[in-house]
Amino acid sequence: MPESDVVKAAKERLEQSGLPSDWLDIPVHWGVKAKEQATPENGGLRFEYLNVDVYGEVPEHWDNNTEIPRGAVPDTRTEQMGYSIFDKAEVWSDLCAGLYEDAIAERWNSSADIPWDTLEPIGSDMERAVCQIATLMSEYGWTKAQTTGRWLQEISYGYIEVKLFLGTVVFDAARLYEVWRKRALSNGGGLGRGGRNWKFLPLTQSYTFSEFCVASIMHDSMLLALLRHGEQLAQTEAERSIYELCQKDIERHLAYFVDHMRYLMLKEPVRREEIHRYMNKAEWYLAKDGDDTLYSALGVIMGDGREGAEEAMADVAELRREQIETYLGYLTECHLGDREDRLNEELRKWAGIAPEEEVEKIPV
């Protein structure tokens, strides 16, 4: 493109003043006008609409270890920044940009959006049980935020959409932490007992992003199955809206994790066995954690007090079965439907699936 007079004049003025002007030499992809799609009906200027011209080309491999914006011209003097993820298959999902904007559009505020004034005394056992669940929810929120946050420094700008979305996951997880803390400390109760945390090790220890993703799918889908019982578990309108709002957040997170794993399985089917190993580990820790506090607290709530808890444990068992079913359902969506055959023995019992040896006896 021939240099226009106005740019030529601008360069001269800058140079006379001793200022760098080489940025004016850069060929501009002129005419990139994302604003044209920014109508109210379209949800404003969403990140998806930036995928125009070269800026929408998400490379299979990104080879720059600086923080250079995708589509900018490199300054080769810039130091490397220590990123470790440079392959699209490793992190990508086409849904990221949209989910990022959805998270922002659906943001909520635990201070003002929960009808806290609907809380009322619910009896000592019930309050203890709600607070015990709240304590464990907070714990997961904290772990989720910490472990998601840790991956940001690994992902290069090539996959900016993923990072932006993960930023919303960190923020949502912060809210998961604090909204339940608020619930525990607002209605005449207090915090309960912390969990054993063994089940979180596959998240905190994850060495690869894929491991982090499958561990997240396991924890998030089990949490989601529980949150879906909000109507049944909530004692007040305030709790009902906490369950509902947290559920929406977790569904968004799962949408990403699942779509990403589906993408990975399609792009790199050879990694299937490796991924199963991460699931072996995540499930093993979950089973071995052996902390029944959550389910006992659910028993007290479903049994409307400690007296009814024993009887309610059958319903709790059903809820736990749904948790495993939800987990397996999401795995099927990412082309990992063969997991059912390989599910951890302990989790098979939770789900009421016959042990693997029994299944093998059936003639094919």
Added chain:
Amino acid sequence: MVTADKLNELQLEPEVPELDLSWLNLDTEWGVSAEPGRKGLTLQQINKSLYGDIPATSEDSSARPRGAAPPEGATPRMTPWVLGDATETFSDSAGLLYDEAVSRQWSSATDIPWDTMDELPEDIERAMVQLCTSLTEVEFIAGDVPGKWLPRIAADHFESGLFLMSQVMDEARHTDVFRKRALANGGGLLLQGGGGGLRQILEAEDFTQMSSMLHILGEGFVQSLFRLGELIAHNEAEKRIFRLAAQDESRHVAYGVTHLKYTLENDPEKAEEVHWTLDMFENTLVDPDQANPGLAGALVYLLGDGDVDEGWRLFWHVRRKQVLEYLHRLDVAGLSGRLESGRLHPALAGALDEN
């Protein structure tokens, strides 16, 4: 393949979890209530009784919420180390700043009046997209850094953790909004503007050192600049971007200042280490070799609206304000005297000269 019928035959009753009611008799603090106030139920309102007691030292690397009873049985170590000493990460304002972050979130898609952006003259559009290229880059690192530190924050000091989580979100939005501006109005992304100390912030292995560089000096300068965004903006959309981003940066700066204040009050010997960090980081900021070739030129050009002499004049006006506000923030944090002792980098001290 096993048929569905066969599988149904093998469907067993799910195992029933063991009922353990020992948690009904814990000796955690009980009987705590909180009433929502004008802004709803904020963190401040639940920070009561024992649950509001912030331990000066935390030995707990687990995710257990502050005030909860420890679990029974063996527990694993969650991370190799956490910053257990409150002087490492704490700020008395962190909870408040988190609450504020939650209530003041905005959307770059819908809260910026993108339709107010008319076509700009080619030189101005180029300068604006160059500035935005550099800014989206800076904001990108600003989000990586709190993410890196999150696993090291003790759950007992959760207020700082929550604040950093909100910062991750804010910086995602900043990375996003400047990329959006670059691609919205006919230009595009131009020259990378790396360097300028971004790596030093990322590689710091001490939280307070990192925070002095990122929150106080780096974001402080950015905030002072954004607050003068009216001088750079050419339409309502750009003005709004700078105004909203400046609001977010104020929280980040406030965290840095209050954290440093807390640290210096409880560990005065840390002062010299922070001085050293600032010596180093100021030097980087003004080092011509580290200068971002696009940023300075585009900024001066925009400030003068194409008149480079006027742009320089306004640049020094901005720089003077940046330095004055920086020194004021250090004063508030309890680290005064950099100017008087001659420790402030001469190139920054020189900016205070009116002429």
